[in-house]
Amino acid sequence: MSSQERTWKTIESGPHTYEEALHPVVRKNYGKWKYHEIPKPGVLKHVAESGDTIWTVRAGTQRQDTVDMLRSLCDVADKYCDGFLRFTVRNNVEFLTPNAENVEPMIAELESMGFPVGGTGMCVSSVSHTQGWLHCDIPATDASGVVKSMMDSLYNEFKDMQMPNKVRLSTSCCAINCGGQADIAVVVKHTRPPRINHDHLVTTCELPKAVARCPVAAIRPTVVDGKKTLMVDEAKCICCGACFGACPAMEINHPEHSKFAIWVGGKNSNARVKPSTMSLVAHNLPNNPPRWPEVTEVVGRILKAYKAGGRPWERVGEWIDRIGWKRFFEETGLTFDENMIDSYRHARTTFNQSAHVRF
Amino acid sequence: MSGANDSAMNGGCHCGGCGSSDGNGKFLHETPMLDQLESGPWPSFITGFKELAERTKKPMLRGVLDQLEYSYKTRMGYWKGGLVTVDGYGAGIITRYSMIKDKFPEAAEFHTMRIQPAPGLHYNTDMLRELCDIWEKHGSGIIALHGQTGDIMLQGIEQDKVQECFDELNQAGWDLGGAGAGMRTGVSCIGPGRCENACYDNLKLHLTALKHFSGQVHRPEWNYKLKFKFSGCPNDCTNSIMRSDLAVVGTWKDAIQIDQDEVKAWIEERGMDALVNNVISRCPTKAITLKDGGIDIATRDCVRCMHCINAMPKALSPGKERGISLLMGGKNTLKVGVNMGSLIIPFMKMETDEDREAFIEQIEEIIDWWDDAGLDHERIGETIERVGLKQFLEGVGIEHDINQVTRPRDNPYFKAKY
Ligand code: HEM
Ligand code: SF4
Ligand code: SF4
Ligand code: SF4
Ligand code: SF4
Numbered sequence: 001m002s003s004q005e006r007t008w009k010t011i012e013s014g015p016h017t018y019e020e021a022l023h024p025v026v027r028k029n030y031g032k033w034k035y036h037e038i039p040k041p042g043v044l045k046h047v048a049e050s051g052d053t054i055w056t057v058r059a060g061t062q063r064q065d066t067v068d069m070l071r072s073l074c075d076v077a078d079k080y081c082d083g084f085l086r087f088t089v090r091n092n093v094e095f096l097t098p099n100a101e102n103v104e105p106m107i108a109e110l111e112s113m114g115f116p117v118g119g120t121g122m123c124v125s126s127v128s129h130t131q132g133w134l135h136c137d138i139p140a141t142d143a144s145g146v147v148k149s150m151m152d153s154l155y156n157e158f159k160d161m162q163m164p165n166k167v168r169l170s171t172s173c174c175a176i177n178c179g180g181q182a183d184i185a186v187v188v189k190h191t192r193p194p195r196i197n198h199d200h201l202v203t204t205c206e207l208p209k210a211v212a213r214c215p216v217a218a219i220r221p222t223v224v225d226g227k228k229t230l231m232v233d234e235a236k237c238i239c240c241g242a243c244f245g246a247c248p249a250m251e252i253n254h255p256e257h258s259k260f261a262i263w264v265g266g267k268n269s270n271a272r273v274k275p276s277t278m279s280l281v282a283h284n285l286p287n288n289p290p291r292w293p294e295v296t297e298v299v300g301r302i303l304k305a306y307k308a309g310g311r312p313w314e315r316v317g318e319w320i321d322r323i324g325w326k327r328f329f330e331e332t333g334l335t336f337d338e339n340m341i342d343s344y345r346h347a348r349t350t351f352n353q354s355a356h357v358r359f
Numbered sequence: 360m361s362g363a364n365d366s367a368m369n370g371g372c373h374c375g376g377c378g379s380s381d382g383n384g385k386f387l388h389e390t391p392m393l394d395q396l397e398s399g400p401w402p403s404f405i406t407g408f409k410e411l412a413e414r415t416k417k418p419m420l421r422g423v424l425d426q427l428e429y430s431y432k433t434r435m436g437y438w439k440g441g442l443v444t445v446d447g448y449g450a451g452i453i454t455r456y457s458m459i460k461d462k463f464p465e466a467a468e469f470h471t472m473r474i475q476p477a478p479g480l481h482y483n484t485d486m487l488r489e490l491c492d493i494w495e496k497h498g499s500g501i502i503a504l505h506g507q508t509g510d511i512m513l514q515g516i517e518q519d520k521v522q523e524c525f526d527e528l529n530q531a532g533w534d535l536g537g538a539g540a541g542m543r544t545g546v547s548c549i550g551p552g553r554c555e556n557a558c559y560d561n562l563k564l565h566l567t568a569l570k571h572f573s574g575q576v577h578r579p580e581w582n583y584k585l586k587f588k589f590s591g592c593p594n595d596c597t598n599s600i601m602r603s604d605l606a607v608v609g610t611w612k613d614a615i616q617i618d619q620d621e622v623k624a625w626i627e628e629r630g631m632d633a634l635v636n637n638v639i640s641r642c643p644t645k646a647i648t649l650k651d652g653g654i655d656i657a658t659r660d661c662v663r664c665m666h667c668i669n670a671m672p673k674a675l676s677p678g679k680e681r682g683i684s685l686l687m688g689g690k691n692t693l694k695v696g697v698n699m700g701s702l703i704i705p706f707m708k709m710e711t712d713e714d715r716e717a718f719i720e721q722i723e724e725i726i727d728w729w730d731d732a733g734l735d736h737e738r739i740g741e742t743i744e745r746v747g748l749k750q751f752l753e754g755v756g757i758e759h760d761i762n763q764v765t766r767p768r769d770n771p772y773f774k775a776k777y
Pocket of ligand 1: 131135136137138176177178179180245453473505506507508509510536544586602603690691693
């Protein structure tokens with residue numbers, strides 16, 4: 001349809017307004033909540049200064065949803081929640097109702113539809129993740145599949161509240177890591193420098209842009225068959241894949257050599273210790289669809305050790321701070337290797353600038 | 360890229376239009392690897408896709424499942440980008456063309472429309488059903504709820520349907536989110552909608568700010584992307600510190616409000632050991648002491664971390680003098696490595712429309728500075744790191760404040776006015 005035929009003039013409205021999307025009890029007590037309780041996993045009870053109570057039932061979703069699935073969630077919201085629902089930033093769906101008697105039937109209905117109820121308090125919540133083979137143009141793997149496989153084995157950890165504190169997981173399909181920092185993160189690591197398709201490069205890529213993208217200045221102009229193109233100094237290259245984002249002819253993904261790495265100890269909340277970034281604790285795990293058992297195994301091991309050894313309120317990073325990295329590796333059975341010593345910018349901030357030693 | 364996925368290519372019509380079934384009477388081709396993602400208790404996106412495909416018989420869905428199966432088999436991705444927009448906009452549609460459309464012509468195009476939801480990700484079922492109907496009419500029916508930057512991602516539409524789909528969505532009150540080097544969609548926690556910790560109306564500020572910058576969302580023209588996230592308190596449920604350039608975090612200035620009767624009830628229920636081990640000794644600045652069977656908090660020692668309030672939600676709540684802290688520069692790996700946001704403005708009131716206006720003026724100044732000082736493809740945190748925090752503060756007219764550093768400089772090389 002060409003623009004001339006349009007009868008509708010765009011309204012640049014920005015985000016959808018929220019007031020019409022708030023349950024009347026939420027609207028009435030907006031900003032006047034007094035306290036909350038978690039009566040059981042997956043259920044929140046918020047009490048307002050007015051004495052009103054609102055119950056929340058929280059359930060996990062597959063995040064890659066469909067109109068059918070959304071409509072079925074709407075049916076639940078219509079039946080029990082006066083037609084209102086919301087989502088959390090970790091892809092959980094929440095149903096809010098002022099009627100306590102709606103809670104149990106709603107849980108039963110959601111579970112019968114296949115949506116696990118949980119994700120509250122000291123649990124492993126849903127995984128924030130990225131696009132993968134379904135949609136991104138630079139992925140080495142399929143984040144949705146890794147997450148589905150991982151959550152199958154962490155199903156009870158989602159539904160229970162048996163962890164020392166909340167555990168946030170994330171999964172990313174390339175080293176750019178759109179999935180973000182988390183207590184435990186599963187992130188692709190390329191292990192070979194890009195392979196250059198010179199014919200393709202000359203016709204599709206802006207050379208200066210690709211050169212500028214490299215964080216370690218490993219890309220240099222060169223001439224091949226009389227044509228200006230690029231080369232990679234393989235000794236310098238850190239296999240980050242940044243150039244591939246700018247120039248698809250610098251193919252970094254590889255069916256064998258794009259591997260998985262596991263990172264731990266990221267925390268964004270300010271509670272107790274300051275926010276922290278993640279550290280590398282395992283890498284070279286195979287990118288093994290459709291079930292990625294090696295990834296799930298390592299994540300499971302870390303969670304098991306944390307669950308056994310963490311004290312109340314300690315996030316994964318705080319637990320490691322207390323017991324030390326040496327014991328972290330002992331208790332998880334993972335191996336510390338030389339690649340886990342940082343060699344990039346600000347590396348010295350991760351070195352032990354003290355005589356504190358653990359034996 | 361050689362070796363076609365034979366099972367996916369057996370028989371069937373690949374014209375991409377008629378949606379007819381293949382020789383064995385089934386609409387979908389075999390996808391043995393994807394099928395393995397249908398077992399196990401966690402909800403399966405593959406099951407959802409297959410059910411949708413069987414019901415709607417949309418050829419695109421079959422093609423996408425075939426291509427995804429092929430990716431699982433070959434461990435490679437096969438999408439490339441391009442440029443598709445709607446009238447008047449320069450962003451918001453993420454273009455996906457198949458690199459192997461000869462193999463799977465039904466999935467030749469699979470573009471995504473990023474749609475901005477309401478702050479706090481609240482819906483009523485009327486608006487959601489309308490969204491589903493429009494999306495089913497024009498697109499694949501696949502929706503990701505939500506992207507990490509907050510968008511509803513309507514995944515799978517062809518270029519020639521994008522404009523009419525958008526027009527219908529727009530008439531229903533929806534607008535496209537950001538992409539490219541401009542303002543991106545924002546994220547906010549539930550805030551005052553349900554959380555007793557919210558220190559400002561983050562939903563309102565989110566709406567106000569993103570509406571204000573709508574032009575820059577739709578027509579990207581800066582050095583690089585800029586993301587807002589709005590968390591009601593330092594628990595930072597939106598992960599703003601790590602994942603946004605502009606992290607707006609609620610906080611308070613005065614004393615934590617203590618209900619001593621509730622403190623005593625807490626101790627009664629859980630015991631003194633729990634109070635000492637899990638509350639008092641976990642306070643990062645040792646601001647809490649036992650007093651007369653209750654607790655005392657030395658406000659001047661408190662760094663407003665939220666721990667004690669989280670542990671005793673009935674007994675403790677944030678103070679009354681509330682507002683926001685602004686942190687800047689959070690971003691992930693590419694290309695200087697991970698950076699968390701750092702504190703720029705320790706406190707700003709955020710109660711009235713004037714407060715919100717002052718906030719937006721301040722952000723505009725910050726963006727102007729970045730537009731000038733930043734390099735192409737440089738996030739604002741990287742620009743600050745390159746030119747220096749002192750220069751940034753001067754450039755945007757923000758007062759220096761001891762809260763901006765963990766400690767004064769240890770490097771003696773500097774030039775001062777004497
Ligand atoms: C070119 C292909 C890319 C695709 C298809 C892609 C896709 C996405 C999507 C769909 C999201 C969620 C968006 C939303 O919620 O609206 C996202 C978030 C993100 N992207 Fe990308 N991305 C790409 C490239 C990049 C690059 C080059 C960077 C690095 C500079 C990057 C960094 C991020 C980060 C850090 C987030 C998460 C931000 C947050 O937590 O909100 N992405 N990406
Ligand atoms: S992590 Fe990488 S591959 Fe995955 S969505 Fe982000 S940019 Fe794409
Ligand atoms: S992979 Fe990274 S380090 Fe290697 S050449 Fe490309 S941009 Fe440079
Ligand atoms: S960030 Fe604070 S205000 Fe927002 S939902 Fe989390 S705890 Fe509540
Ligand atoms: S908010 Fe944090 S710093 Fe302040 S008193 Fe409570 S635990 Fe201590």
